[in-house]
Every structure is written in C-alpha cells, then in structure tokens.
Amino acid sequence: MALLEINNLNKSFGGLSAVLNFNFKIENNELVGLIGPNGAGKTTVFNLITGVYKPDEGNIVFVGQNITSLPPYDICSRGIARTFQNIRLFKDISVLDNVKIAFHKNVNYPLLSAVLRTGSFFRGETEIEEKAMEYLRIFNLDSKKDEIASSLPYGEQRRLEIARALATMPTLLILDEPAAGMNPNETNDLMELIQWIRKEFNLGILLIEHDMSLVMGVCERIYVLDYGQVIAEGLPEEIRNNKKVIEAYLGEEVE
C-alpha cells in the first residue's frame, strides 16, 4: 500500500486552475521531490494534502484511508506533518514550548487533572518535557530551550520548525522549501539531516525545493509541476535530461 496516493486532484481559485489533474504517489520511507517554476502550484498541492485548502475534485488517500477534506488537525494526527515556506513558528513562546505543542494531540491527562494538579498531570508533563527535549537535542537546540522562538537565528528557526513537525510523530513529513535562504554550507548540512531523519524516523519525506543541488542530491524520485500540471516524473537523471522540464524552466526558445 502506498503511503500517500493522490488521484485526479483539482483546485482552482476564482476560475484560475492552480492544480489540474494532479496524480501522485509516495511509498513508505521514500524521499520524493516536487519541483517547478514559481507559481506552478507546488505549495497549493501541500495545502491540499494537509487540509488547509479543500480540493474541488479528486481524492487523497493516506495509508489506505481517504483523508480528502478532513480538517488539518485531523490530518496531522493521522501522521502528516509539515513545515512552511515562510517559517511559521509560535513566535512569542519558548523553543521548548514550540515543540511541546506538537505533543498536545496525544496529551495523556484530562483537563480536570491539570486544573486540580493531580499526579497524572505531573507524570504527563514530565513525559512531554522529556520527549520534547529529545527532539531539541537531535536538532542541537537543547541549550536554547528557554529562548523565545523568534529570537533564534534564521537557520535555527528552520531547524526548530522541522523538530516541531517531527514531534507530531508523522509517517509522512512535508518540507516546503527547507533550504530557502540558506548558504551552500547550510544546505549541505540540511541534505545530510534530511537523509538522516528519513532513516532514523523511518518516514516518507516529500519536499518542495528550488535549490536543484539539494533536490537532485537527496530525492529518489521527482515530480515536476508547471501551470498546476505534472509535466514529468521520474528519477533525478531522467528529470535532468527531460526536454519538457528544461523548457518549463528556461522558456521555449531554448532548444
């Protein structure tokens, strides 16, 4: 069974097709890239998968279950987590609390227990704190746990966002331009990190990226989107030499 399967997905905004007959498949533990020129509809696809937008047509099947049009929090608790093109951390609260919020969907004590401060509250909080710290350590952010999220430097904010997404314990991780604004060194580190995450957490990763070296370097399969439609799909080498892809990126005149 595929991890995620999308069939004939359509979405238009005010008559303008953003995503047209989109078909897609990702297997468990696979690393797939989604590329395409600006405005090709990549982020819209992500928003459709994660429930931010409702599709006009088509269906999205996640581990055998139809998740089309479910609310985002429900989709998240089924195991899809994402990061954002323009970082969306919980800015005014601590780094640690940012990660802790990701555990809330599995909170193991009732509200009343929090109000009355019973034993199960303290046990639950200790557990959440320990788990959150684990994720911070993985991303080398543990020393900054009490800092306010927005005060972190850019690269660390990106890492925190990935840590927070992973803390929801997904089986599919969706990364929206994770290397945006990073220098080549940072991008290299990120490439290693992404591959390590996939192995360590045994999950599928779908990423949008403009940085071709990153995409070609880590992705096993690539989908190319242009004007909301898939124009090519295949292994990195195939994509690199695909005529349609070159046209889409460079314009028609170049032969």
Added chain:
Amino acid sequence: MHEKKVTWGRALIEIAILVALFTLVQYFITTGLLNRYYQINLTVMCINIILAVSLNIINGFTGQLSLGHAGFMAIGAYASVIMTTMLDQPFIIGILAACVIAALAGFIIGVPTLRLKGDYLAIATLAFGEIIRVVLQNIDYVGGPAGIVGIPKLTTWPLLFGATIITIVVIVNIINSSYGRAIISVREDEIAAELMGVNTTKYKVLGFVVGALFAGLAGAMYAHYFYIIKPETFNFLKSFDILVIVVLGGLGSTTGAVIAAVFITLLNAFLQKYAAVRMILYALTLIIVMIYRPQGLMGNKELSRKTFSRIWSGKNGPVRNK
C-alpha cells in the same frame, strides 16, 4: 514546575501567605477597622480581578478579541439572583447556576462567532453582549429595565476571597498545562497550530467558555453584594472597563491583570466624585498606553516564583515564565 517536592514546598509558603492575607482582612472587618467604604472597594477590587483574569484567558491567551464580557457577567448575576430570591435556593446553588449558565451561554455564542477573526469577532461579541442586555430589559419576570431590587447581601469576604483565588488558580493551572499551550498556540499562529494537530476551534471555544464561566461567577458575587441589578449596569461600557484593565496589565499576563485590576479599582475609588474626569483619564490612558507601550504593564510575562528567585539571587529584570 514538574519537580514535585519543590512545588509542594513553595505551594505551602504561598498558601501561608494567602491565609495570612485573608485572616488580616477578616480581622480588620470584624474589628471595624475596615469601614463600609473600604469594604465596598475591596469587593469591587476582587470582582474586577475575577473579571480581568477571566477576560484575559479569552483576549490575552487565546488571542480572540471579545468585547462582550459584561454580557456573561449579566447572565451570571441574573441566574444567581433568580435562584436565590425567586426560587429560594441557597447561595451556593446560585453561584453554581451562575457559572454553569454563563459557561453555557459562552458555548452557544462562542461556537458560531469564533469562526470570525479579529475586528469582526470583536464586533460580534459586542453585539451579543448588547443583545443579552436588551433581552433582559424585555423580560418582565426579571423586572425589565428597572431590574431586580432587594437582593440579599450574601457575598461575604470569605466567599469573595475564595472565589477570587479559585479563579486565578484554575486559570493559571489551565494555562500552565498542555491544554494551555494549545490555547496559546491559537493566539500565536492559528494555521500552524491546526497543522500541528491542535483542534483550534475546540480550544478557542474552551478559552471562551472558561472566560464566560468566571465572568458568571463575578456576576453572582456582584449581584449579592450591591442589593440591585439592572440590565444597564452590564452594557458594553462595562465590557470596555474590563478590557481596559486587561490591556493595561498586558494581554496574556495573569499577574498583569491582577495588578491592573487593583490599580484601576483604586483609581476609580479615588476619582469617584469626578465621573467625567475619570472617564477622560481612562480614555487618555488607553490611547497613550497603546501608542507607547502596546504590550501593557507586563507584556505577556508573569511575575512568578522564578522572577523573585532571580531578583533574590541578584540577576535582575523580569524573566519569561513559560
């Protein structure tokens, strides 16, 4: 926060301080050192604390601008008075009815309106608050525009003190839990929260209902101290009053709300004879605070044990307590 031993030790000290405070005031009341005028202001102060701390969970922590808090206070006041004077129930039943019915109203109003954002939500809550008032004005059973007179004075200092402390403790405990973090995540970034698995609608409604519940409690306390209630008391100016306190204290700071409630009550008592001047000062304070210190007195920080222990150990300055 999660090391139990330390928590208990500190909690005992805090309980001791509260008991001392309570006993001291009780002593002053029984010996007559605290005359009626001061007692009235003390009552108003406690009610303002309950109102401000409870509005703060909606406006400060959940980040949903509500301008209808007086409406929930009105519901609490009327519900409790109906129980005690018309149905001859004990005060405790009146208080419980006030809380439950106000919370229920919060739920009924919250579910449809909390889909709205920002200004629209503010206006919708204001409208609901006013509708509650107009409806009360038109119900003859509760005296119409003239309201209900002759309510027994059942709000005593121990009850009032207990109600205030319970409000603060319950809200602080909710905020400092996973549920509180879910509520705060809605304020920080609703879409990101939703995509991290937080059912944002549910937590908006939770914040709203908890806020409404304690506004109802404040209403019950108010009604059984001041002898008379009428719909006009709970108009939107009353809601603005509470909002002013919360904003001055700092949206998202419970200690800020308490400090500002104490300060504003004292200021009001001081300016009682000059109603118009009082409101002009109010207005100017609002404008000036928004322009020069929009985060209010405390921002979203708290005065807490941590703050004090830092100050004690010489590292000055407030710390973020999260």
Added chain:
Amino acid sequence: MLEFLQQIINGLSLGAIYALIALGYTMVYGIINLINFAHGDIMMIGAYVGFFSVSILGSNIWVAMLFAMITCAVLGVVIEKIAYRPLRNSTRIAALITAIGVSLFLEYTTIFLLGPNQRVFPSEVFPMETYNVMGMLVSNKEIFIFVSAVILMLILQYIIKKTKTGKAMRAVSVDQEAAVLMGISVDRTISITFAIGSALAAAAGVMVGIYYNTINPLMGIIPGLKAFVAAVLGGIGIVPGAMVGGFLMGILETLVSGYGSSLYRDAVAFGVLILILIIKPTGLFGKNTGEKV
C-alpha cells in the same frame, strides 16, 4: 399596503442618516483596516456644533451644517494624526483599543465641558410641516434629510470616481506600497479620507438633531453602532455597499418598531449584524479572500 409604504418612507430618512455615517466607517476601514469606533462620536460633535451655530450664532440650517462639517473634518484629521497614525504598523487589537479610547475621550470630554444633559434642538430653525402625498404622510424634515443626504452622497461619488484625490484614495486602499511608488502621499490621502468621512458624519449629526429633536453627549454610540452594522451589511470597505446597507438598516428599523416592539429595535440591529457575520462576513457586496499560507 399603504401602512407598509408609509413605514418605508419613514425608514428612508433614517436610512439616509445611517448611510452617511456608514460611509465614514467604510472609507476608513477600506484605507487603513481600522474600525473607527470614535466615528459615532464625531457625529455627536457635529450635532453639537450644528446646535450651537443655530442657537448661539443664529445661523440657518445650511450654514450650521457646513460649519459642523468643516469642524469635524478638522477634528477627524487631528484624531488620525495624533492617535491612529503612530499605530499604523502595530497590531489590529492595539488600533481597535485606541479607537475605543478616542471614542470614550470624545464622549466624556463633551460631558465634562457641556454637561451630561440632553439639549433640545431649537424647533424654530425647522418649523415642522407635513404633506399628504397619495395618502402617505411626509414631513419637510424627512424630505430635507433625504435630499441633502443624497446630494452629499452624489458629491462623494464624484470625488471618488472623477477627481485625482479619489483616485489616490482608491489606489491607497488597494495597495499602499504601490501607491507610494506611484508618487501618492499616503499620509495625505489618509488625512483626506478622515476629513471626508468625518464631514459626512457631522452632516449626519445635524440631521439626527433635526430628526430626534434632542442631542446629548452619548447620542453617537447607538447610531454609530447601527451605521457600522450597515457598513458590514453592505460589505465593509465598499462605498456603494455602505449606502445600500444604511438604507436597508433604516427601513428595517422602522419596520420593526412599526410592526413589532420598539424595545427590540436595538437588538434587531445587532441580530442582523451577527447573522451577516456568520453567514457572509464579507457583506452583500464583498468578495471572499482566504488567508495565504
């Protein structure tokens, strides 16, 4: 049927007043996304200026109205400069609370200076006459209010559609940054918007004085809220929407007090507001825009 038509006629003049006030809300919201809570109070100031120029200076109603409009235009500009401009880049909540502050300031400064009592608009300025038109009663007051409101709205439409200032206003409301790049002074345009909105409110204030015969320092609150409802009903930020919304609110209100209970009159306005907000928050003429992720 005649009765129904009569109610509609009665509603038209009230609706014209609401429409004039709603225009100010909608223009300001369109340009800086602020619900100017103080707008109803600017209307109140307009009513007082009109009252004093009639009762003390002995001017006629047209001069009084003009005088009120000029005063309030200046007032609106000053308020924007002092209170709203410093907050242009801060949060919506901060701006909204400031607007509430300005509203309270205007109300209670008026109470402090002039006393809380209501004053009676001198009736000799406008001797009441009633005409019978095909079985329906129409008073000269109603005609005056309706006609002058419509004239003002036509002038506004002309300014917005045909003049350079109007173009600048529309440009700023669509995209402030782009407007700056086109050489439009955003500050000046916002000031003009406040001036025009406040002047319309002032005219409405004088009309309220004539319509209800009395004025008081808190008179701006309820009509202000209702006009706001009208603006939301038409789609806030949309000028023709505010006009339509205003007339609808006025007619609805007279119908409710004519056929139902006048006690529920105010509740109905708020009920309408909640219904629109829940069913179609963008109003009758608004378009839906989703948040970008």
